Amino acid sequence: MAExxxxxxxxxxxxGKTSLAKKLAAHFDFHLLKEIVEENPFLGKFYDDIDEWSFQTEMFFLCNRFKQLEDIERKYLTKSKAVIADYHISKNMIFAKRTLQADKFEKYEQIYHILTKDMPVPNMMIYLHASLDTILHRIKLRGREIEQNIKPTYLAQLAQDYEDYMNEFELLHPDIPVIRINGDNMDFIRHQDDLNKIIDQAHRQLKTVVSTRTKA
Structure with a gap:
């Protein structure tokens, strides 16, 4: 049976995760799963004082993402309805490792593994990356008030954390294809040709994922 x-x-x-997710969901007619961001009541305080508000912020995100994926599995994946999400729940660990103190991270990690043990796992990843200048420019363009106090040093560290994580992800999950998109060279929001290139890559990988699982 195909996956x-x-x-x-x-x-x-x-x-640009959400923007790309919306465009691909519309093209492929997949259900769009968007992470809850601005609804997090601790986020503004977090950007003002990371040490003080990191645990509350990360726990809110973890619990909400757990609930979202639980619903997605029940309402869509188990009914053979395709899904595209603008996040992977493992991002929680990227942020937690960067922001939580050792004692709190240990508690958080235990809760994370309990909640995600049986969660559905994506069978394709699209990884967007770019230079710090590009990231800062795009944050400014979208104009979220709560993001205007984010320190460039934090964003630079986070970008490197993502790069390290994705390199490790590809080693640990060779069966899950990863499409890497360099945001410095591609602007899929303003240029249709760039979007078409991403769509073509996704088409090819989807055929591989489905045919591999079917043969298995």
Whole structure:
């Protein structure tokens, strides 16, 4: 039986994950799963004082993403309905490792593994990355008030954390294709040709994912 397509898009803050997810969901007619961001009541305080508000912020995100994926599995994937998400729940660990103190991270990690043990896993990843200048420019363009206090040093560290994570992800999950998109060279929002290139790559990988699982 063929596996239901479940695509996750990842990358640093402001890189364009949601914008790309919307465009691909519309093209492929997949259900769009968007992460809850601005609804997090701790996020503004977090950007003002990371040490003080990191645990509350990360726990809110973890619990909401757990609930979202639980619903997605029940309402879509188990009914053979394809899904594209603008995040992968493992991003929680990227942020937690960067922001939480050791004692709190240990508690958080235990909760994370309990909640995600049986969660559905994407069978394709799209990784968006770019230079710090591009990331800062895009954050400014979208104009979220709560993001205007993000320190460039934090964003630079986060971008490197994502790069390290994705390199490790490809080693640990060789069966899950990863499409890497350089945001410095491609602007899929303003240029249709760039979007078409991403769509073509996704088409090819989807055929591979489905045919491989069918033969298995």
């Amino acid at each position: 239901v397509p479940f695509i996750a898009i990842e990358g640093p803050i402001g890189i």
